[in-house]
Amino acid sequence: MFNQENKRLLLQGNEAIAYGALAAGCRFFAGYPITPATEISEMLATMLPQVGGTFVQMEDEIASMGAIIGASLAGEKTMTATSGPGFSLMQENLGYACIAEVPCVVVNVMRGGPSTGLPTCPSQGDVQMARWGTHGDHPIIVMAVSSVSDSFSITIKAFNLSEQYRVPVVLLSDEVVAHTRECVQLPDQKSIRVVDRIRPSVPPDWYKPYEGDNRGVPHMAAFGDGYRHHVTGLVHDEYGFPTQKPNEVQQFQNRLTKKITRGFSEIMMTKGFMLEDAEIAVIAYGSVARSALKAVEDARKQGVKVGLLQLITLFPFPRSHVSPLLEQCRAVLVPEMNMGQISREVQRVNQNKCVVAKHNRIDGQFITPNEIYAQLIKL
Amino acid sequence: MNALKTITDRYELRFSGSGGQGLITAAVVFSEAVGVYDGKYVCQTQSYGPEARGGKSKAEVVISETPIDYPKSLNLDFLLAMNQAACDAYFYDLNADGLLLVDSTLVEQYPTSRIIGIPFTDIAKNELGKEVVANMVALGAVGRLCQKVNLENLEKALLQRVPKGTEKLNSKALQRGIEEAEKIDVLGLPRSIITDDDEV
Amino acid sequence: MAVTAQKIRHEYLRHNKKFPHVWCPGCGNGIVMAALLRAIYRMEISKDDVVLASGIGCSGRMPTYLDFNTLHTTHGRALTFATGVKLAKPDLNVVAIMGDGDATAIGGNHFIHAARRNLNLTAIIINNSIYGMTGGQYSPTTPFGSTSTTSVYGHIEHDFSIAELAVTAGASFVARATVYHGELMDRLIEQAMRKRGFAVVEVISNCHVQYGRRNKLGGAVDMLTSFKENSITVSKAEKLSPEELEGKTTIGVLTDREMPISTEEYKKVRERASKTKGKI
Numbered sequence: 001m002f003n004q005e006n007k008r009l010l011l012q013g014n015e016a017i018a019y020g021a022l023a024a025g026c027r028f029f030a031g032y033p034i035t036p037a038t039e040i041s042e043m044l045a046t047m048l049p050q051v052g053g054t055f056v057q058m059e060d061e062i063a064s065m066g067a068i069i070g071a072s073l074a075g076e077k078t079m080t081a082t083s084g085p086g087f088s089l090m091q092e093n094l095g096y097a098c099i100a101e102v103p104c105v106v107v108n109v110m111r112g113g114p115s116t117g118l119p120t121c122p123s124q125g126d127v128q129m130a131r132w133g134t135h136g137d138h139p140i141i142v143m144a145v146s147s148v149s150d151s152f153s154i155t156i157k158a159f160n161l162s163e164q165y166r167v168p169v170v171l172l173s174d175e176v177v178a179h180t181r182e183c184v185q186l187p188d189q190k191s192i193r194v195v196d197r198i199r200p201s202v203p204p205d206w207y208k209p210y211e212g213d214n215r216g217v218p219h220m221a222a223f224g225d226g227y228r229h230h231v232t233g234l235v236h237d238e239y240g241f242p243t244q245k246p247n248e249v250q251q252f253q254n255r256l257t258k259k260i261t262r263g264f265s266e267i268m269m270t271k272g273f274m275l276e277d278a279e280i281a282v283i284a285y286g287s288v289a290r291s292a293l294k295a296v297e298d299a300r301k302q303g304v305k306v307g308l309l310q311l312i313t314l315f316p317f318p319r320s321h322v323s324p325l326l327e328q329c330r331a332v333l334v335p336e337m338n339m340g341q342i343s344r345e346v347q348r349v350n351q352n353k354c355v356v357a358k359h360n361r362i363d364g365q366f367i368t369p370n371e372i373y374a375q376l377i378k379l
Numbered sequence: 380m381n382a383l384k385t386i387t388d389r390y391e392l393r394f395s396g397s398g399g400q401g402l403i404t405a406a407v408v409f410s411e412a413v414g415v416y417d418g419k420y421v422c423q424t425q426s427y428g429p430e431a432r433g434g435k436s437k438a439e440v441v442i443s444e445t446p447i448d449y450p451k452s453l454n455l456d457f458l459l460a461m462n463q464a465a466c467d468a469y470f471y472d473l474n475a476d477g478l479l480l481v482d483s484t485l486v487e488q489y490p491t492s493r494i495i496g497i498p499f500t501d502i503a504k505n506e507l508g509k510e511v512v513a514n515m516v517a518l519g520a521v522g523r524l525c526q527k528v529n530l531e532n533l534e535k536a537l538l539q540r541v542p543k544g545t546e547k548l549n550s551k552a553l554q555r556g557i558e559e560a561e562k563i564d565v566l567g568l569p570r571s572i573i574t575d576d577d578e579v
Numbered sequence: 580m581a582v583t584a585q586k587i588r589h590e591y592l593r594h595n596k597k598f599p600h601v602w603c604p605g606c607g608n609g610i611v612m613a614a615l616l617r618a619i620y621r622m623e624i625s626k627d628d629v630v631l632a633s634g635i636g637c638s639g640r641m642p643t644y645l646d647f648n649t650l651h652t653t654h655g656r657a658l659t660f661a662t663g664v665k666l667a668k669p670d671l672n673v674v675a676i677m678g679d680g681d682a683t684a685i686g687g688n689h690f691i692h693a694a695r696r697n698l699n700l701t702a703i704i705i706n707n708s709i710y711g712m713t714g715g716q717y718s719p720t721t722p723f724g725s726t727s728t729t730s731v732y733g734h735i736e737h738d739f740s741i742a743e744l745a746v747t748a749g750a751s752f753v754a755r756a757t758v759y760h761g762e763l764m765d766r767l768i769e770q771a772m773r774k775r776g777f778a779v780v781e782v783i784s785n786c787h788v789q790y791g792r793r794n795k796l797g798g799a800v801d802m803l804t805s806f807k808e809n810s811i812t813v814s815k816a817e818k819l820s821p822e823e824l825e826g827k828t829t830i831g832v833l834t835d836r837e838m839p840i841s842t843e844e845y846k847k848v849r850e851r852a853s854k855t856k857g858k859i
Binding site: 050052069096 | 632646647652656660855
């Protein structure tokens with residue numbers, strides 16, 4: 001594929017995302033330069049043409065998002081990458097990808113905000129925005145990476161889910177993961193599970209472009225493949241044409257939501273560390289999960305029964321993984337580089353089962369293990 | 380639900396100086412040697428942002444036999460300071476028994492007696508004829524002194540990274556650093572605590 | 580002619596789908612749609628190989644009615660989606676249909692960069708000097724001094740020329756027609772679609788409902804008549820002074836030039852890149 005299979009490479013998180021995208025079959029990338037995500041564009045500008053793919057630098061992030069949707073409709077697996085300010089601009093067309101069910105992956109390497117904020121500092125301030133940034137109720141999948149090897153493998157997972165459910169997937173990285181170099185053993189391409197959208201098998205005359213299959217996911221024809229159809233950002237019927245009939249609108253909205261809820265068990269991914277006998281749990285994601293793991297290990301050495309639940313999928317919120325933990329533990333701590341964007345989700349699931357403590361930092365500094373440890377032993 | 384093994388060992392280095400001295404490159408080469416060729420776990424981070432171009436610059440490397448959780452330094456085992464400002468700013472991040480290596484061409488005030496001074500810039504400029512390879516002289520010395528990297532692999536990693544046509548110069552710079560470091564008696568350096576055993 | 584028109588209607592309209600259309604009686608959009616279909620019919624392009632992208636507004640609804648691969652995008656963004664489609668499948672004939680507010684206000688940046696990028700795309704911009712669908716607010720092409728629902732005391736900003744903007748931004752082919760000049764329009768659209776490079780056709784159209792009525796320009800027929808009277812061909816216009824051209828609309832081909840096309844250039848990029856394989 002790209003000559004690096006089975007090689008052990010020292011890569012930055014951003015570079016690993018680019019490799020992951022190629023391994024997942026991404027052949028189209030449109031983007032706009034922004035700190036701290038630019039390396040993803042640079043890598044793909046180099047690598048995509050080597051494998052017959054296409055890179056284009058657009059005039060802004062609105063256009064980047066539009067271009068990846070267009071290319072996805074033409075049959076390619078597509079991605080863009082940005083950071084906070086650019087992610088704000090992408091929200092408009094991200095909503096289009098949701099309603100028109102266009103698979104694509106949007107990487108947001110989070111930096112301090114709001115606005116121009118702290119361009120070179122880490123943050124996790126865009127978590128709720130990733131879920132609710134575009135207007136209207138909509139299905140979306142949000143995932144977070146915490147290491148360089150995650151950046152490779154979760155990127156592949158993001159593409160697979162996007163293709164499988166015809167939904168945009170937002171992949172959240174942060175400045176720490178983006179610029180940390182670690183070794184990754186890139187696997188043989190043949191060993192990577194890659195999922196592709198299902199294309200219609202019926203004759204073109206029978207094709208209903210927005211009729212869900214048994215999973216609620218419509219089969220997707222590419223432009224130019226003989227299945228002429230209409231794609232719109234308006235609410236549409238099974239044929240893709242605009243409708244305002246309440247029964248058709250309701251049916252459509254239900255399907256959009258249900259195609260994701262049906263897939264919950266597959267979409268929701270977490271990793272547990274030392275949770276079996278834990279009385280206290282840390283719930284963390286992204287780079288902070290690494291500080292949390294160190295803090296948990298240090299506390300274990302002191303005899304504190306503590307474990308870590310690392311969230312990989314942030315939305316749909318992995319309620320079924322978090323809820324048992326809230327039953328099991330007397331307290332959970334949610335450290336985040338924001339003012340509590342996931343802790344509010346934990347509290348929503350909690351319903352007074354246990355104490356939910358927060359540790360928040362928005363000064364542009366990475367949360368250290370010591371800070372988490374200090375909070376832990378107070379619980 | 381798989382759990383990582385508890386960290387048993389962790390060795391932390393910081394390469395510091397001013398932007399443009401090539402410290403990030405040195406750290407990347409070092410990490411490549413340790414991670415790709417020696418096959419250990421390695422995590423390399425750096426100062427990012429305007430200060431990386433001029434002003435203070437730092438690059439860190441964490442080495443371990445097991446997966447690394449926290450990617451940045453917590454308690455430095457090795458500090459390379461290529462100028463006075465970096466030496467002053469980062470000395471107290473070094474653990475008491477850690478090694479402080481400075482470029483004695485540019486660092487005049489020593490914050491401690493437990494210090495190794497090698498004139499990297501002087502060697503690069505006057506012996507090798509190119510000041511820009513001071514970082515590679517320092518890299519050789521770091522490699523030799525920390526004893527955490529196979530020196531042949533360090534050279535291999537170096538030759539992979541440097542621009543075509545500069546291999547000889549860089550390789551020579553690395554060797555000069557190693558030679559200089561070999562002259563240093565690390566065990567003879569002052570220590571933070573003298574135990575009874577040591578006094579005998 | 581009549582037989583051909585019926586054939587075209589039957590061939591290209593999604594007559595069993597979402598008709599009647601949303602356009603007001605007398606709207607120029609239908610004339611543009613017919614001209615586009617005549618051009619495609621003459622070019623004998625397979626319907627499967629045509630992608631028609633649009634933005635938001637009255638013009639944005641056009642793809643809904645046509646039996647191609649149709650893409651109704653967000654406001655102003657038709658060219659960004661079209662860029663993605665074209666880069667992914669360069670053999671498709673991609674046409675973006677936009678309005679004046681759509682292409683040059685909210686989508687103005689995409690428009691000039693699409694012209695600069697020079698993909699092999701066709702952009703048809705229906706310029707009716709107003710935001711029609713939202714109820715008659717002023718657009719970038721609403722003339723100074725005219726009245727709209729957001730310039731009730733007279734418009735104090737200046738309009739710009741879409742076609743001239745496209746020329747300056749680097750489009751390979753730029754032409755202008757009015758909805759009165761239907762035959763000219765379909766020839767220009769055909770020329771634009773055959774052109775290798777970014778090709779723009781600006782069509783001056785009437786919104787007698789939202790613009791004409793408020794500015795006492797009469798109904799559809801009155802407005803079309805004035806297009807006829809105020810238009811002048813490029814060749815005739817060349818002989819007139821700027822003063823004589825005041826208030827006139829120049830129609831015909833404004834620019835036709837050969838420039839490298841980025842889809843073709845990208846093939847060369849791939850060749851150059853494939854030679855560096857493994858050096859990443």
